[in-house]
Amino acid sequence: MYRFLLSRRWLITLLIALLLIPATVRLGFWQLHRHEARVDRNELIARSLTDQPVPFDTLSAAPGFAVPKDLTWRTVTATGQYDPAHEFVVRKRTDSSGDKIGYFVITPLVLADGAGTVLVNRGWVASGNSAVEYPAVPAAPAGQVALTGRLRADEAAGGSIKDRAGLPDRQFNLISSTQQAKDTGAALLGGYLELTATLPAPADQPELLPEPNHSDIGPHMAYAIQWWLFTALIPVGFVVMARREAKDRRKEAAGTDGLPVAVPA
Structure with missing residues (x-):
């Protein structure tokens, strides 16, 4: 039933899926590390701004x-x-x-x-x-x-x-x-x-720069989760595609078997 998986087209599809899985896992960890770096930066800024001033x-x-x-x-x-x-x-x-x-x-x-x-x-x-x-x-x-x-x-x-x-x-x-x-x-x-x-405070001065934003953690954690969800969907998608192909082949075979055979007059 699933011998078609040994065809060239399906072997290439399987190879692409196997290559995508480690790539998307790596991309997920890359976004996770960016999230951790952003959190560390925010904590550093918050700590630095509240520390006692020094010369x-x-x-x-x-x-x-x-x-x-x-x-x-x-x-x-x-x-x-x-x-x-x-x-x-x-x-x-x-x-x-x-x-x-x-x-x-x-x-x-x-x-x-x-x-x-x-x-x-x-x-x-x-x-x-x-x-x-x-x-x-x-x-x-x-x-x-x-x-x-x-x-x-x-x-x-x-x-x-x-x-x-x-x-x-x-x-x-x-x-x-x-x-x-x-x-x-x-x-x-x-x-x-x-x-x-x-x-003493001057009467006029340039516009002072605002305190750096240290509350925004960015979208990187969400991106990491999205990449890992995509990773999980790759084998699921492959199985769904294979089952659909097998189902279509069974229908095609059943339709061929049910055709009337022409009898010579």
């Missing part, structure tokens, strides 16, 4: 320091004076709603304890009339200020961020203490501070 230079104590993953988003403080002469903007950045394209304003802060200089992302400003003109930026507060913010690692080119040369003066594509240290010769501590509060 920036106790975590990044030297120029060129690469901020490790477990310190990213840690709440930090810094006290010193802004250096507006070396302020710059970072292109193609969105506001808190994600709808408008503009610039991040990056101003170095010379630490009061003499430990070095820290890049501070003071927030977002809108683009001007021309992409080659420096945008209108609220002036950095004069005198000594006390800042609170989030520790961030230097940005690197990749993904949606492309580092291109030939940009207008004081415009960059990356927030990178390493890049700025090479350009200015300043002793910049590794990483940068993403500003959340300033004392």
Whole structure:
């Protein structure tokens, strides 16, 4: 009844099914690992944001320091004076709603304890009339200020961020203490501070960046379950197809057997 399974067409179908099963199982685990990575990231952000603030230079104590993953988003403080002469903007950045394209304003802060200089992302400003003109930026507060913010690692080119040369003066594509240290010769501590509060509070300042979302776990677990359900359906589908083929063959055979036989006159 099922000898047709030895035909070329059905052997190829069986081979495809056997190849699909491990592939879909692997894809399910890939989505599971992405889910676990998202959960770990959310827990890291939540923990970092609620930890007791520490001085920036106790975590990044030297120029060129690469901020490790477990310190990213840690709440930090810094006290010193802004250096507006070396302020710059970072292109193609969105506001808190994600709808408008503009610039991040990056101003170095010379630490009061003499430990070095820290890049501070003071927030977002809108683009001007021309992409080659420096945008209108609220002036950095004069005198000594006390800042609170989030520790961030230097940005690197990749993904949606492309580092291109030939940009207008004081415009960059990356927030990178390493890049700025090479350009200015300043002793910049590794990483940068993403500003959340300033004392004394300025009358005008760029739009502060919102706290990162650490509640959304994404669709990856649902995708993993879908892949594994598809895995289970592969052998079921093969059996259903084979049984339907056998049933059609039985009907065809029964119809052939029941035909009247022509008798010569």
